[in-house]
Amino acid sequence: xxxxxxxxxxxxxxxxxxxxxxxxxxxxxxxxxxxxxxxxxxxxxxxxxxxxxxxxxxxxxxxxxxxxxxxxxxxxxxxxxxxxxxxxxxxxxxxxxxxxxxxxxxxxxxxxxxx
Amino acid sequence: xxxxxxxxxxxxxxxxxxxxxxxxxxxxxxxxxxxxxxxxxxxxxxxxxxxxxxxxxxxxxxxxxxxxxxxxxxxxxxxxxxxxxxxxxxxxxxxxxxxxxxxxxxxxxxxxx
Numbered sequence: 001x002x003x004x005x006x007x008x009x010x011x012x013x014x015x016x017x018x019x020x021x022x023x024x025x026x027x028x029x030x031x032x033x034x035x036x037x038x039x040x041x042x043x044x045x046x047x048x049x050x051x052x053x054x055x056x057x058x059x060x061x062x063x064x065x066x067x068x069x070x071x072x073x074x075x076x077x078x079x080x081x082x083x084x085x086x087x088x089x090x091x092x093x094x095x096x097x098x099x100x101x102x103x104x105x106x107x108x109x110x111x112x113x114x115x
Numbered sequence: 116x117x118x119x120x121x122x123x124x125x126x127x128x129x130x131x132x133x134x135x136x137x138x139x140x141x142x143x144x145x146x147x148x149x150x151x152x153x154x155x156x157x158x159x160x161x162x163x164x165x166x167x168x169x170x171x172x173x174x175x176x177x178x179x180x181x182x183x184x185x186x187x188x189x190x191x192x193x194x195x196x197x198x199x200x201x202x203x204x205x206x207x208x209x210x211x212x213x214x215x216x217x218x219x220x221x222x223x224x225x226x227x228x
């Protein structure tokens with residue numbers, strides 16, 4: 001069964017450093033997402049991406065965050081200057097984008113620890 | 116925007132008993148309601164979903180009911196097993212794709228042997 005894959009699985013970074021989290025969505029999916037989950041809390045929406053542009057973003061997704069699809073397979077989340085409160089599990093997800101299927105499928109997550 | 120509430124936050128049941136988790140949502144335009152199961156340290160995985168044109172859907176021991184008028188939907192797990200122990204999240208979104216999913220705060224289900 002096709003899966004969303006993410007790298008790295010775990011990253012520790014110094015506060016103020018830039019971080020790039022990488023994702024390979026399911027190949028025939030058209031919509032890509034990033035979600036965040038702080039330890040013990042709910043899954044929070046960050047951004048959705050379609051046709052090489054952001055389709056929606058949340059209040060969390062401020063100027064420190066950016067997303068990019070640098071090639072035909074990867075989808076990245078960049079955090080420009082990390083803060084302690086950015087420590088969380090970051091899930092990439094994708095969906096078909098068809099009229100009958102809105103199901104999103106999550107990757108295994110990238111656990112980011114900012115120290 | 117959409118707001119999803121979920122109750123209870125924790126639930127303990129004896130193996131073999133049923134478990135029910137309830138969610139309410141605020142946006143009447145939401146029409147797609149998935150349920151995800153998340154085991155410790157793992158990704159959320161879809162276990163069942165329901166669209167607004169259906170009042171109930173069942174898949175083996177799992178069922179979901181939807182009341183659009185009252186804006187609430189529930190997950191029912193029958194004959195619970197220890198491997199059902201996990202955190203369960205409900206979510207709501209609009210069917211037009213690309214719309215973000217708003218998740219509930221989660222329910223930690225413990226099935227006691």
